[in-house]
Amino acid sequence: MFTKILIANRGEIACRVIATCRKLGIRTVAVYSEADAGARHVRLADEAYCVGPAASRESYLRVDRIIEVCKQSGAQAVHPGYGFLSENEHFALACEQNGIVFIGPPVKSIRAMGLKSAAKAIMQQAGVPLVPGYHGADQDPALLQREADRIGYPVLIKASAGGGGKGMRVVNGPDEFAAALASCQREARTSFGDDHVLIEKYLLQPRHIEIQVFADKAGHTISLHERDCSSQRRHQKVVEEAPAPGVDADQRVAMGKAACDAARAVGYVGAGTVEFIADSAGNFYFMEMNTRLQVEHPVTEMITGLDLVEWQLRIAAGEDLPLTQEQVPLNGHAIEVRIYAEEPEKGFLPSVGRLVCFQAPAPSAHVRLDTGVEQGDEITPHYDPMIAKLIVWERSREAAIERMLGALAETRIVGVGHNVNFLSRLVGHAAFREGRVDTGLIERERATLMPNATELPAGVFEVAALAQLSFEREQSRSSSPWSLTDGWRINGAQTRSLQFVAGEQTANVSIRYSGDGYVVGDQPAKVQRLSESDLRISIGQRHINAAVVKAGEQLHVFFRGRQYVLTYVDPLLHAGETEEVHGGLSAPMPGKIIALLAEPGAEVAKGAPLLVMEAMKMELTVFAPGKGKIVSYLCNAGDQVKEGVPLVDFQAGA
Template identity: 50%
Template sequence: MSPSAQRITTLLVANRGEIACRVMRTAKAMGLNTVAVHSAIDRDARHVCEADVAVDLGGAKPADSYLLIDKLIAAAQASGAQAIHPGYGFLSENAGFARAIEAAGLVFLGPPASAIDAMGSKSAAKALMEAAGVPLVPGYHGEAQDVQTFREAAAQIGYPVLLKAAAGGGGKGMKVVEREADLAEALQSAQREAQSAFGDSRMLVEKYVLKPRHVEIQVFADQHGNCLYLNERDCSIQRRHQKVVEEAPAPGLSAELRRAMGEAAVKAAQAIGYVGAGTVEFLLDARGQFFFMEMNTRLQVEHPVTEAITGLDLVAWQIRVARGEALPISQDQVPLLGHAIEVRLYAEDPDGDFLPAAGTLALYREPAAGPGRRVDSGVSEGDEVSPFYDPMLGKLIAWGDNREEARLRLLAMLDETAVGGLKTNLAFLRRILAHPAFAAAELDTGFIPRHQAELLPAPGELPDAFWQAAADAFVQSEAPAVRSDDPHSPWSERSGWRAGLVSETTLHLACGSEQRRVQPSGTAQLIGETLVCRSQLAGDQAVAESTIASKLAPTKAFRLQAFRRDETLYLQWNGELHALTRVDPIAAAQASHTTHGGLTAPMNGSIVRILVEAGQAVEAGTALVVLEAMKMEHSIRAPHAGTVKALYCAEGELVAEGTSLVELEGA
């Protein structure tokens, strides 16, 4: 691409959620008009509300909306946009999309299509890096895609192996295979995921490196031949092969290793004529050796931590480079200031193998803004979280002069965050950041499995103090029936006051599977959405035995977040938000007589495959039904050996969480 000045006054963002909001924020700051596109079910989404113009693509699934190239280009032309920003995911690494944009006379805020071709395919990228002498993880990256080829390659590499989508990222189409017997099923599932997410089912297989760190280099190139690296990020904390926590710079990385990895990344970008923002990802072992993994030819989810330690706006750089401007600084001018950590807030169930969650955001509160605090999100309270898209709600980013300051600041931000109405990983994120091993920067991709007992503790019985606080908050959060002509009427009191009777009431509350009858104490005070409770501090035994001293025993205030939404109270306790409701004895009695036979859907989603038929005998662990939700596949397996009595679903059908799918009789 020859350097050329491009006039860009209106920018269309071909994406949704937090990345669309984030791109539009910079675009507006630069004086550009912004255009949002949306599916039918995203009509009222936050990114649509924040844009100057919105175009309805129709449909619901990505294949019917955000992946339709012709509709996206038509939307740009109809809205007067000169440029398209792809965000990440969807078509961001689709060379055909980049070519179609260029053919339409529009500007693509990404690299040339040739660079996407070279690096967008993991197989092609590895071949290119091998020719350039960059160390690679042993693997097969060829064109043949039959199961026998992969079986032979895996046998030569040695188990465990990692199947990866050649055209994708973000954990989609990625499976760890421990033994040959599981290879065929894993390959088929990975291919379906890849086809659904990226429109390309091609796979590669490589050796699964044990205890590696995932370290990536942010590169940036302009149309004038300049290319530099903006330090590195450590993204080792992962679940389901997707990043959960990212930080910059990578803890413990020497200046020499940073330079070596950075220069290798720049060479890779220059070798393919790269332009714009990109990320070269490496596996780093304990000996300091690094292996090329892949290159993401787009802006990364975790780019805010790089912005935090450099003071740069990477989206602004993307726009300026697309206009034909040169990079404003040289390599030796790249700042490295302090430390930044980011966490991804997901709608998912950590206790249920991180299955994605869908539903209504009945409660959504973000932490307060301030120095070193940043939130990139794409949702608002009341929004519907759809099963058709990635379940990430947003990202919380903290910066500090050093890593510990950033860690503590991010913990405080998590404490201020509240999400209700569906399950999230909020408490899980807090446990990670509070874990001594994370504080000591003992990082590798096996961090979560290694510390699973502490990060995913078995739920315990809620203590009396919780129920007492819940009762106080529930009563005080009730809307008083205040008379307009007598605001001080005792009949408007929420304490249970009655003439001639004791001033108390008993609440029958439920939280999850637990229930408790509790009398409010009247000693806690709800101020706004903060419940202030007081507990007596334990003193010296001799003092405690003194009547006068015990009356003067000091108390300590502790504060809990309490949010009332209709008939539900959300109460913070030990870093987790618990939903409480009054028990309805009639509804409970009716529910006890309702039976739901069979294996049920663990989340909202669509049935992509039915692997059994009625009357078929199956063994324990046999995959029965494959459910797709939020671009990932989940197999419903037989919990025991038996016979399939009935099927209650069909391929292509949309099902809600809890829907009966298969009825299985015991053997």
Template identity: 65%
Template sequence: MFKKILIANRGEIACRIIDSCRRLSVRTVAVYSEADAAARHVRMADEAFCVGPAASSESYLRGERLIEMAQRAGAEAIHPGYGFLSENEAFAQACHDAGVIFIGPPVEAIRAMGAKSAAKRLMDEAGVPLVPGYHGDDQDAERLQAEADRIGYPAIIKASAGGGGKGMRVVRSADAFAEELASCQREARASFGDDHVLIEKYLERPRHIEIQIFADQHGHTVSLFERDCSAQRRHQKVVEEAPAPGIDEAQRARMGEAACNAARAVDYVGAGTVEFIADDSGAFYFMEMNTRLQVEHPVTEMITGFDLVEWQLRVASGEPLPREPSALAIDGHAIEVRLYAEDPARGFLPSIGRLAHFVAPPASAHVRLDSGVEQGDEITPHYDPMIAKLIVWDVDRAAAVERMLSALADLQIVGVRHNGDFLARLIDHDVFRAGKVDTGLIEREMETLAPASPDVPAVFFHAAALALLADERARVATGASPWAAVDGWRLNARQHRTLVFTAGDQEREIRVAYADDALHVDGERAALEPSEGARYRLIYGASQQDVSLVGPAAARHVFAAGAHYEIAWRDPLAEAGAVDDPQAELTAPMPGTIVAINHDAGAHVEAGTPILVMEAMKMELTIKAPASGTVVRYDCAVGDQVGEGAELFEFEADAPDTSA
């Protein structure tokens, strides 16, 4: 076993690797960009070195710098995690040349599986079933269009060097092919430095089933069973589970053997994932092999009881696989959700900011949280906006679903928008509960899964009102003027107040009456008793309930009974000076880079026409015309870095037609 390793990654996977290393008494060296100087993985590691500015290309992707840091620190090996350089054959080769062990597969295996087109030809030779498609080297746009026409629509364009849902476009008609191809190639160049694509027949309502394989340096290859990753949004996995619902032992054995054959075909060593798409008939087709640990590996760990990072370290240090195939078995069911800083109400636009409040469900044998951030940390625009992975285990799938819903209800986050409520709606959806998930479920059911207008229970408003009154008392508790007293005293009578609160589009008046010994809220005796941290005990009439309160009265976050609402107090003094903002220019929804401008200044366009494309946090955002009109001028150019709220272009809408 190694004595010290360098982790060439960041965030939750770096923290995850450090956890295993601590248990194995392996010392760890972290690397960080200037933007990550205070990051959790830096705080956790035994040593840490800065490797450059915030941009990944100048820090985490500088392979020679990472190897230099490993040598300086005396690390025997480098663990690449996933993403960044984990599947970069040049980096793996450079590690080998420098005498530093790369904790991953051999360079030849990475090369063989790194180019999707070549990998599919290799899998065809190995007898692994493939989806009909074109995987050739001729990348002329007309040739690619002709191949898509031959295969038939819908078709899917994929970046050959891609992964993680990047560089993929579904095309449903020949007329849309050219535009989707250009967008896919542009994203592929930005994400992978390679715009080579392949074309495949797009299967309607397929399932995404992947097999976790492991191989050692002694010729042993095993399957650690399957995961279902069908719940996806924009080809990005959202929910993963193991084992896959509806897969019987016979199909499990066939898919496991096909995955092991794929690994043997390239003399694979280490952790790898062979991804298939499957249909209702039981047929399955090879998609790709990821030559690294996967984001969703915890669900496999939960049903097998194995630490896959430990297996990686042992295999890379020359040890045989810890278990014989006959000793492998599935125990129970596990589900993982990816908790992202994003706003489902705004098309899942990434959200950035400080985690002012972050409370996770308690860890146990049933609940696990893998996170690269803690309360007080920043979600920046520089990297993937994942907050954490929440994983649950239980004796069967139905119990695991309930366990996940309970864990999501215990989650509390303030400071960024996030998809926690969306995930709860997805897990609770009838189709998901029935185990009938396919890759198009989220898009089909977005109307059901989208956030609803808040119908806020009274308890949230009552808690907000009591918190406001407590704030007022706290401000005068130091002996201020008696005229500032807020105990409700009045000559000959006690005061009544009406407080107005809002939550989304909902508004509510709360009537407060001051009695000699208590407050009465909406006619009931009420009190808010501090517990610990942001937690309180709300006593209202004959009932009691735990609540958590975070933030000021103008934006109070109230958590209770597994729900969360932002309750704002309408301060009449503050509203007196408010004015409307007549700003009408189209602005950047978040920091990013302008990658395409589709029309010249002066062009007349119809409503909904794509005007420009910006890239932000690993995704493309298309800014469209808000109405029929003219693009007067641009305030940016291709390649420009723009901040959130930056004016992108001036637009003049057509005058309304009054001729009728």
């Protein structure tokens, strides 16, 4: 076994690998960019080396620099994690040429499966079923359009060297094809350095089911059951579970055999994932093979009780698989959700900022959290916006759903936009509960998963008001007696009227001071502070457990399993202010301008695409908010822009 390895990655997967290495007594070497100097994986590793500036291409994708650090640190092997260089044959080859063990498959296997088009041909020869499509080398746009017309719409354009939902577009008709192809190729060039695409028939209401496979150097290959990854937004997974709902024993065996056949066809060694797309009739077709560990590997670990990173290390060190196919356990049900810094109500737009608060359920046999950040860390625009993966296990799927809803209710994040409330609605949705999942579920149920602003429960405003007074009282006790805010008056107690704004809703709550407590309406009220954020509130005979985190003028109220953001309107701070009207189209987040899509002076309809920018490794399109005229662009293609910077001088209603 190795005594020291280098982890050529960052974030939660780097922290995950470090955890297994500590268990096995293996020393770890981290690499980091200048933007990640204080990152959690750097803090956890035994050694850490800077490999370049924030941009991935200048740091985490620098093969020469990482090989240099391996030699400098004395690392015997490299674990690539997932993403970055994990499926890069040139990196695997460089490791081999420098006497460093690559903890992954052989170079020939990465090469064979690296281009989706070539992989399809290999799978066809191996007898693995394929989706109808075009996988050829000729990339002439006119030819690609004709092939799409031949296959029949809807079709899916996919980056041949891609993964993670990047460089992928669904096209519903011939008029959409050219623009979708151009966008897909741009994103593919940026993410993978290769704009080669393939085209496949897009199955309606398909399921995304994948098989975890492992193979050793002696030629043994086994599957560790299936995972359902159908719950996706922008073709990226947000909820995964194992085993897949509705898959019976015969289907499990058939898919496992096909996956092992696929692995054997390319001489595979190590951990890999064979991804299938399945239709409502139970037919399944090969999509791709990821020659690495997957983000969702924890659900497989939870139902098998195995440490897949340990397996990777042992197989890379020359050991045989520890189990036969018949010995692989299958116990209970596991669900994983990906907690992202993003705003679902704004089209899942990524969010950046400092984690003012990040609290999660305590780890146990039933609950696990994999994360690369801690409270106080920054979510930057340089990398994927994932905050953490929350994983639960129970004896049945129904119990696992309830366990997950409880765990999400205990998760508190303040400082960035996030998808925790959205995940709660998704996991609790009737279709998900009943196992009626497919890749179109989120878009189809958008109205219920991302409802328009609704009236907040009345108790939220009462909790916020009492918490605000409690914060003021705690603050005043730590200062001079003249700053006390206990409401004492010579002729009677003071009554406060506190105003809060939540979206378009405004509420005023009147509270009267009464000794060490308060009076709400005609009910006596008490606030007991259990921790910095946890409160136990009593109003008359009603008792409320809640948490409130104060961030500036905002109060983040965690109440009945949901998070509500309220702004306290402080009359002292806002006295004499007049409302300002802001117009124009601004950058929704830091990023790079990729293309300007219209001409200055053009009149456009509502929803017309105006420009494309790239942020957090994905393309974002800025659309016209209404009918109007483009007076001028305030940016150029290639510009790096900050969040909030005006991009378009737009005259509405012109």
